[in-house]
Amino acid sequence: MSTLTDAELYERIREQDKEALEILYTRYERLLYSFSYNMIKDKQAAEEVMQDVFFKLWRGKGAGTYTESRGKFSSWLLTITRNASIDHLRKKKMEIYEWEERDSVHEQMPSVEEEIENKEERTELQAVIHKLPDEQQRMICLFYFQGMSQSQIAEACGIPLGTVKGRLRLALKKLKDMVAVERGIEIE
Structure with a gap:
């Protein structure tokens, strides 16, 4: 099953296939964690954001729907992670880095x-x-x-x-x- 494309795995996740979720998690956990950590600068919070993204993916709520014709799955997943990281920052009222x-x-x-x-x-x-x-x-x-x-x-x-x-x-x-x-x- 690990030879399936991201889009195929995503479709299986929508049908509640836990193995498909595990495969995507393995493929993207490091990338999503790094991406979130880069924004939040807090290891535990970045881990929570990453888990939240996969939870949304599993539940099919709060993540929107991926459409292969609109772009890469990884880009879509990074957008969800970015939005979840921003939401976390807003909730914690953390000061976001100013441009230098x-x-x-x-x-x-x-x-x-x-x-x-x-x-x-x-x-x-x-x-x-x-x-x-x-x-x-x-x-x-x-x-x-x-x-x-x-x-x-x-x-x-x-x-x-x-x-x-x-x-x-x-x-x-x-x-x-x-x-x-x-x-x-x-x-x-």
Whole structure:
């Protein structure tokens, strides 16, 4: 059964197949834990977030539904983990790290990237992020890798919330288009 794809295992989990859940857990526990720990900086809380993500996956509640045509399973799982980590931070009212110039995407991508299994995709993602204007790189880093809300980014950067939303929206569109071009996919 371990030769099944993530999507096939996910479908089996939806049918309450415990073995499928165990296989996905083994495949992704380290990645999700590292990702959450990078945001929360608390081992026990990161473990709880990871467990919560798998519990949501098992229960089929709070995780949404994965659709293979919309992207990789691992990306979907990381998004759920990111949201659960942010929820944890908000509940604990922890102060989220403020942007410092030394954290520039030009110097080094956050260590979350190091945990992503596919080196080619990581390299591709780094390359396209580096092509973004600095202010858009900063928004992507703060929002996706440091877990800041759009309001927190606006406050930390001293810019209007609408500007943050616009830069994020534009950055994501550019990233999507650049990745499509890199992969030779026709853009709709």
